[in-house]
Amino acid sequence: MKEQWWQEEVVYQIYPKSFYDSNQDGIGDLRGITEKLDYLENLGITMLWICPIYQSPMDDNGYDISDYRAVAKEFGTMEDLEELIGEARKRRIKIMLDLVINHTSDEHEWFQKALADSNSPYHDFYIFREGDREPNNWRSVFGGSVWEKVPGRKEYYFHAFGKKQPDLNWENPKLRERLYEMVNWWLEKGIAGFRIDAITFVKKDLSWKDRHPDGADGLAKCTKAARNQPGIGTFLHELKEHTFDRHECVTVAEAPGVPYDELEEFIGEQGYFSMIFDFRYADLDIASGSEWFKRIDWNIRDLNEKIMASQMALQKYGWCANFIENHDQPRAATKYLREDETDQEAVKTLGAMYFFLRGMPFIYQGQELGMRNFKRESIAEFNDLSSIDQYYRSLEEGYSEEEALEFVNLRSRDNARTPFPWKKEQFGGFSSVKPWLGMSEEYPAINAEEQVGREGSVYEFYRSMISFRQKGPYHHCLIYGNIKPIASNENVIAYQRYTQEETIYCWFNFSREESVEDMPQQEAETIWSSYGEAEIRGAKLVLKPYQSLLLRGRTGGNDNGEE
Known part of the structure; x- marks a missing residue:
């Protein structure tokens, strides 16, 4: 594909x-991000994706927006955001914001006007249906019916997610025009682009027919009728034409469920977005992304197959977000890593395995420290709407309280949302007061101060890895090169990155034991390793336990990956 500026970026995601x-009220803020830009610059990232900072009642932590053109007071002011954009630019760091245009908060002015007057033009900005009961049996992503009754009227409104997140009616061209105006307004402020939330939900099955129930509650997942529906391309093409095409920006779509054979429409040369997740x-451990109690046993071979199937499909049409x-x-x-989550070499191998895939690598805050899940003792300790819903759905499906809590501890979104551990002190140096959400550990053993500058730490590993990809002698192949899988043992993930001029073999051992692998070429040199040189015995490569290894081959590959 044609080379684009954004293909060379390394993105760091911030949950603000x-x-x-910065102001010691227990909630992170924009000035807090600005104060930590040197930490991020030292790590080597080139772009920040900042989760929603817009005005919001925070029912879903900012993904319920009440004013698209205002900053939430707990995060600061518009001036604070503009200062952050400017200070980041000085460090050659770009800013990407979240774009949430499938739904708003029920406190948004548009929805309030729609509730106040059913004859208002804003009423058609949302999805309302008249009747004495819910129009159908669809279940929302966060549990319960997608329909919520309007007080005092024989009318229901639609919400694919939480009750306080009414879906926008994309069938209304006037609504779409207002959204496009807002998108362009933000791009003109100097941001680099957007990560676009839940965008494949904007088109619904307008028959509104019942679906076959798939749970004890008698409801059916709304994703069957309100995600990736026929006709969505018309909306997405228009969105791109009226906004993204007018700016040299990057767009990363949250687009679960897109069939691989439709990827060209989404990320091809004329696709709606730069790339998708x-x-x-990511969901290989559960049967459905919205049902955490349907656990699936898996192994490294399964993970390998899913990753490489994804890479090969995405490579065929465009770029991906890893x-x-x-x-x-x-x-x-x-x-x-499960039982090996505390093994630093295992954590490093996991990081390297996905980081050198073809596409743009995304690092989530704390990942560069090797942060782990928490263990909560009660559902009362959770903040996340989805976690609370999954707990009670598990009970409804017949599981015990202990089993339900285990499911939620394993998959809770709160695991990643705990305050960032800057130091080993109370509240981890995140704040001097009790944070809005409980820490993973109150006095965190895993923290930035302990790792920055310490040889062998996970942070320094990530820093070295980023530098090697971005500035090393093989950066062109590692960024722009094609990819194909290499046959390997069951606990090893291996792939080849290649251009016409260069071949790099990438090996990652996910085992506590050595692994002997067949070498695609008998002559290859070590160019990068998590520890130690490559051990080559004739036509065999011996990987140490949890070793990551990149070898340079003698020749480049052609477009088919053949020598």
């Missing part, structure tokens, strides 16, 4: 409420 509290390997953590996922060390 939990990054750093693929969640297939991640192992985000604000909606548990900590990667716990999820992927």
Whole structure:
């Protein structure tokens, strides 16, 4: 594909409420991010993705927006945001914001006007249906019916997510125009682009028919009828044409469920977005991304197959956004490494395995320290709407309280949202007062102060890895090169990155034991290793336990990856 400026970026995702509290009120803020820019610059990242900072009642931690053009008071002011953009620019760090345009808060002025007067033009900005009962049996992503009754009227409004997050009616062209005006307004402020939330929900099945129930509650997942519906391309093309095409920006879509054979429409040369997140390997431990109690046993071979299937499909059409953590996922060390989550070499190998894939690497705050999941003792300790819903749905499905709590501890979005541990002191140096959400550890053993500058730490590993990809002698191949899988043993993930001129073999051992692998070429030199040189015995490569290794081959590969 044609080379684009954003293909060379390394993105660091910030959950502002939990990054750093500059005014000591227990809530992270924009000035807190500005104060920590030197930490981020030292790490080597080139772009920040900041989760929603817009005005919001925070029912879903900012993904319920009540004013698109205002900054939430707990995060600061518009001047604070403009200062952050300017200070980041001085450090050659770009800013990407979240764009939430499938729904608003029920406290948004548009929705309030819609409630006040059913004849108001704003009433058609949302999805309302008249009747004495819910129009259908669809279940919202956060549990319960997608329909909420309007007080005092025989009318219901639609919400794919929380009750306080009414969906916008994208069938209304006037609504779309207002959204496009807002998007352009932000891009003109100097941000680099958007991560676009839940965008594949904007088109619904307008028949509103019941679906076959799939749970004890008698409801059916709304994703069957309110995500990736036929006709969505018309909306997405228009969005791009009226906004993104007018700016040299980057767009990263949260687009779960897009079939691989439709990827060209989304990320091809004329696609709607620069890239998308693929969640297939992120959700390999559960049967459904919205049902945490349906656990699936998996192994490294399964993970390998899902990652490489994703890479090959995305490579066919365009670019991808590679991640192992985000604000909606548990900590990667716990999820992927399980009993080896405390092994630093295992944490490093997990990081390197996804970081050198083809595409833009995303690092979530605290991932560079090897943070792990917490263990909560009661559902009362959780803040996340989805976690609370999953707990009670598990009970409804027949599981015990202990089992339900285990499911939620394993998958809770709060795992990633705990305050960032800057120091080993009470509240982790995040704040001098009790934070809005309980820490993973009140006096965190895993913290930035202990790792920055310490040889062998996870942070310094990430710093070295970023530098090697961005500035090393093989950066062109590692960024722009194609990818194909390499046959490996069951606990090893291996792939080849290649251009016409260069070949790099990438090996990652996810085992406490050595692994003997077949070498694609008998002559190859070590160019990067998590520890130690490559041990090559004739045509065999011996990988040490939890070793990451990059070898340079003798020749480049052609477009088919053949020597």
